[in-house]
Amino acid sequence: MRNFIYILFVFLVGCSGMKNIHHNYYLNDSPGKVHSLVELVVSQRNNKRINFNKVKAITIDIEKFMYNRLTDKDFQALQECHAVEYILIKYPKGFLENDYSLELSEAISGMEKLSQLHVKLDSADYIPNLFDISNKIQKITIEGNFIKEASANSFSQKSLKVLGVNCSTNSFSFSGKDYSELLSLSLNINGKIGELDFSGLKKLEGLNLIIDGKIEELDISGLKKLEYLNFYNDEIEYLPNDFFELPDLQTLIVSVPKLKELNERIKNLKSLESLLFSSYEIIELPESLSKLEHLEWVSINTIGKVSLKPLTSLTKLKRLSIYGINLLEVIDQILLMKKLKVLDFNLQPLLNKDLSPLGQLEKLKEIRFKTTYVEVDGDNYIPKDLPDSTKNKVLHQLKQVLPEHF
Numbered sequence: 196m197r198n199f200i201y202i203l204f205v206f207l208v209g210c211s212g213m214k215n216i217h218h219n220y221y222l223n224d225s226p227g228k229v230h231s232l233v234e235l236v237v238s239q240r241n242n243k244r245i246n247f248n249k250v251k252a253i254t255i256d257i258e259k260f261m262y263n264r265l266t267d268k269d270f271q272a273l274q275e276c277h278a279v280e281y282i283l284i285k286y287p288k289g290f291l292e293n294d295y296s297l298e299l300s301e302a303i304s305g306m307e308k309l310s311q312l313h314v315k316l317d318s319a320d321y322i323p324n325l326f327d328i329s330n331k332i333q334k335i336t337i338e339g340n341f342i343k344e345a346s347a348n349s350f351s352q353k354s355l356k357v358l359g360v361n362c363s364t365n366s367f368s369f370s371g372k373d374y375s376e377l378l379s380l381s382l383n384i385n386g387k388i389g390e391l392d393f394s395g396l397k398k399l400e401g402l403n404l405i406i407d408g409k410i411e412e413l414d415i416s417g418l419k420k421l422e423y424l425n426f427y428n429d430e431i432e433y434l435p436n437d438f439f440e441l442p443d444l445q446t447l448i449v450s451v452p453k454l455k456e457l458n459e460r461i462k463n464l465k466s467l468e469s470l471l472f473s474s475y476e477i478i479e480l481p482e483s484l485s486k487l488e489h490l491e492w493v494s495i496n497t498i499g500k501v502s503l504k505p506l507t508s509l510t511k512l513k514r515l516s517i518y519g520i521n522l523l524e525v526i527d528q529i530l531l532m533k534k535l536k537v538l539d540f541n542l543q544p545l546l547n548k549d550l551s552p553l554g555q556l557e558k559l560k561e562i563r564f565k566t567t568y569v570e571v572d573g574d575n576y577i578p579k580d581l582p583d584s585t586k587n588k589v590l591h592q593l594k595q596v597l598p599e600h601f
Contacts, residue, residue: 196490231256236263250279254285255579260465263368281309282309284315286323310333311332311457316362331354334358334359355374363385369392371372374396378399386408388408391410399421406428426438434449438458444466447467448471452474454477456479458481461483462481471492485509492516493512499527502525503520507531515537515538519568521545541567542586550596553597562600
């Protein structure tokens with residue numbers, strides 16, 4: 196397996212949305228304070244007045260539970276938090292000796308406003324079943340440092356809209372038959388993949404499938420409502436034909452180290468607006484790309500010479516990102532892209548080159564560059580960054596030919 200970890204262009208849609216997990220959370224895109232249940236209970240024990248109806252988000256740390264010796268009576272504090280919409284439950288290593296699943300399920304089953312449940316696990320045998328506690332949960336996020344048997348088949352909620360699973364595991368399985376209302380699914384899995392059954396996801400609009408390891412079968416043919424697909428795998432060399440039979444797909448992100456080619460069938464993605472792919476094996480673009488008349492952004496992350504000719508006739512192309520491609524070698528093709536407004540590129544291929552031809556790009560509204568690059572070492576791709584001295588030298592040259600952009 197190649198060592199370079201590809202940079203994903205868009206982070207997982209189904210992740211928790213947490214920033215600074217101890218202090219803030221994001222509920223419906225609005226920040227709010229997270230209260231620790233242990234701190235609430237301790238304050239209650241000390242006879243401090245607490246307005247539980249002001250609490251909208253709670254962190255439940257099982258390790259702190261054990262340390263503070265919380266009792267059944269203490270769990271009743273949860274039942275007084277009628278306004279809670281978000282709960283984060285953190286399980287320490289070895290939680291199965293006392294996982295509190297029953298107590299937690301009973302305590303939060305009556306929370307009518309609870310809509311988001313986030314569970315973090317460390318070295319667990321399985322994912323505890325806390326997911327039948329409410330029919331109003333809309334978002335479930337599971338994070339696991341290591342889970343022996345990680346099954347996402349028991350999280351069925353009639354109202355569930357977003358599901359995210361991010362874990363390393365000995366075995367992972369997913370069955371979509373109980374997720375008929377799901378709109379967004381994110382599976383970020385490092386480990387052996389068992390069943391991946393996407394049947395039943397008739398309403399799914401967004402899929403993040405990030406898999407480190409071998410995939411025996413991948414069938415997404417039933418996801419006809421899919422608008423967003425982000426796929427990473429470090430084993431396969433060719434994308435399944437299903438990827439090119441999605442009539443509503445607007446964004447396709449592919450990060451596949453061993454990908455040999457983009458299928459000519461890509462022309463079937465009539466609704467595609469953004470195509471972002473990363474592979475260091477691709478040496479040419481399919482001519483059928485020229486048929487995608489709605490494409491507005493194309494990003495290519497590769498190594499070596501790749502002709503951009505199939506993109507020159509795209510009438511709606513506004514942004515082009517070319518990483519690993521020498522900008523000087525494709526500038527004539529870029530100048531044919533009449534609607535282009537934004538250009539992204541690497542500085543590294545421009546070292547010790549005459550940059551005067553780039554002055555023709557002056558009409559672009561925005562030029563962006565990266566100082567990082569990839570170096571090939573046998574079968575490995577090693578990410579590196581330009582030294583400051585070299586970086587400044589190239590930037591000085593760019594300023595001479597494109598002064599309006601600096």
